[in-house]
Amino acid sequence: MTDTSPPPVASAPRKWRDRALLIGLLALVIAGLIGAAAATGWEETKTQLLKLAPWQFAALLGLSLFNYGFRSLRWHVFARKLGLPLTFGTNSLHFLGGFAMSVTPGRLGELVRMRWIRRETGWAFERTAPLVLMDRAADLSAMAIILALALAFSTTGIAGGIPVTAIALLVAFVVTRPAILSHLATLGHRATGHFTGRLTGRFARLFARVRRAARSLDVFSAPGLMGVATVIGLIGWFAEGYAFHLLLVWMGADIGLAKAIAIFVFATLAGGLTGAPGGVGGAEAAMIALLSLEGIGLETSIPATAIIRVTTLWFAILIGLVLFPIAERQSKKHALENH
Numbered sequence: 001m002t003d004t005s006p007p008p009v010a011s012a013p014r015k016w017r018d019r020a021l022l023i024g025l026l027a028l029v030i031a032g033l034i035g036a037a038a039a040t041g042w043e044e045t046k047t048q049l050l051k052l053a054p055w056q057f058a059a060l061l062g063l064s065l066f067n068y069g070f071r072s073l074r075w076h077v078f079a080r081k082l083g084l085p086l087t088f089g090t091n092s093l094h095f096l097g098g099f100a101m102s103v104t105p106g107r108l109g110e111l112v113r114m115r116w117i118r119r120e121t122g123w124a125f126e127r128t129a130p131l132v133l134m135d136r137a138a139d140l141s142a143m144a145i146i147l148a149l150a151l152a153f154s155t156t157g158i159a160g161g162i163p164v165t166a167i168a169l170l171v172a173f174v175v176t177r178p179a180i181l182s183h184l185a186t187l188g189h190r191a192t193g194h195f196t197g198r199l200t201g202r203f204a205r206l207f208a209r210v211r212r213a214a215r216s217l218d219v220f221s222a223p224g225l226m227g228v229a230t231v232i233g234l235i236g237w238f239a240e241g242y243a244f245h246l247l248l249v250w251m252g253a254d255i256g257l258a259k260a261i262a263i264f265v266f267a268t269l270a271g272g273l274t275g276a277p278g279g280v281g282g283a284e285a286a287m288i289a290l291l292s293l294e295g296i297g298l299e300t301s302i303p304a305t306a307i308i309r310v311t312t313l314w315f316a317i318l319i320g321l322v323l324f325p326i327a328e329r330q331s332k333k334h335a336l337e338n339h
Helices: 012-040 042-049 054-082 088-101 105-121 125-153 161-175 178-193 198-220 225-250 257-273 282-293 298-338
Strands: none
Touching: 042 298, 054 088, 054 125, 054 198, 054 225, 054 298, 088 105, 088 298, 105 125, 105 298, 125 161, 125 225, 125 257, 225 257, 225 298, 257 282, 282 298
16 A cells, blocks of 8 residues: 655754754865865865866766766666656756765765655655665775775775775675575664664664565566666766866875775775765765875975865765655655645
């Protein structure tokens, strides 16, 4: 039976908390980068920034858009496989609009996509949650493969590169295996079921929903589907890694294509594994440190890190903020029509 109950609407305090978190994180990143730049001297940093022409910024943004476009296509492929009766345009709107919540803890805010889908189709969270799992798993597997190949072709390695690659592949494997995910959710449900507190009660209900959602993963077991999804992810994430390589070359710090991509992907994965919203802080620190190990001075590594994060993570968030209200209005309109 189709779940047609009215979807929950975010309260005003929650909306303000989300906005405050976004603004606070952006302020912290800017403050940290400014502080690091000040420690190396403003003149050197300013000199590096002025080396880039407007068309070069546009090229970096274009490569990021290329990545987002391919990943939107992958989201649509997963959605159609799940049986969602939505067009490519609507699925893309949901996917890109969800970027507005990328800096929420664990990126859980991106689950707003499930709310939009529920409003437009009546599908409950348990039926659409596999979309999130498959999308995250495809990203992790693609990035792990790129990192492994980049490390293989670079002249020097990265400390922790192999463990990070292994963890990414392991997580991607677990979240796409219904039996394993269901078993883990059952263990979590039992663990929290022994307590009666409000918080643990919410966790218990969450684990129960994850267990039900795990059963829907079987639809994605078709041969070749994950392969196609991984190829799409490889193309998209390679584009952003290549953008980082171009940026370094333009700033006079060519360390080779393979190593540049390895540093970008490793820093992105490592930042995500810290659990920090959007990997903020961890990714930047890892990127600057790895560039320094390659002999690139802070006067170059800091502005390079700032620019690539602005043209990837924060550009995605900007796109999400533009499309978020559109997705909200469209989904509310469909919800009213369906009721």
